Amino acid sequence: MADCPQDRLVPPGSEPRCPVDVTLATLGGRWTPLVLRELLRRGQAAYSELPGALPALSDKVLSDRLAQLTAAGVVERHRTPGWPPRVHYVLTARGRALEPVMHSMWEWGTAVRDDAP
Structure with missing residues (x-):
């Protein structure tokens, strides 16, 4: 992988x-x-x-992550009018492009988990 020399002194924030x-x-x-x-x-x-699907996740953290x-x-938020208002989240093209990254994370995690003593 290429080096990122421009990031060596990136200011915080x-x-x-x-x-x-x-x-x-x-x-x-x-x-x-x-x-x-x-x-x-x-x-x-x-x-x-x-x-x-993620029962241990609090509502606040879920809202923050979304x-x-x-x-x-990565995600688009869509609100459906009415009462109660309904909100759903849809992946954007940028979000769908993360699928191979997530798949690689899954594969790596599976291999490490299965190799554990």
Whole structure:
């Protein structure tokens, strides 16, 4: 892999430029990859469907992770009018492009788990 010399002295708070850093910033935070995994499985999901798939995840963290993925352009938020209002999340092309990354993470994690003593 190529070196990212321009990132050696990146000031705190600035946007990452190294491709690995960009990916980690998008997927950063506990639960973010698992929220993305659920959206990849389903293609789209209502907000109310996600806690069933990730029961240990609090509503606040779920909201934060969905907002993070939306801000990164990975997910689009759609609100259906009516009462109660319904919100569902759909992967963007950028989000669907993360599928091979998530698949590689799955494969690596499976191999490490299965090799554990």
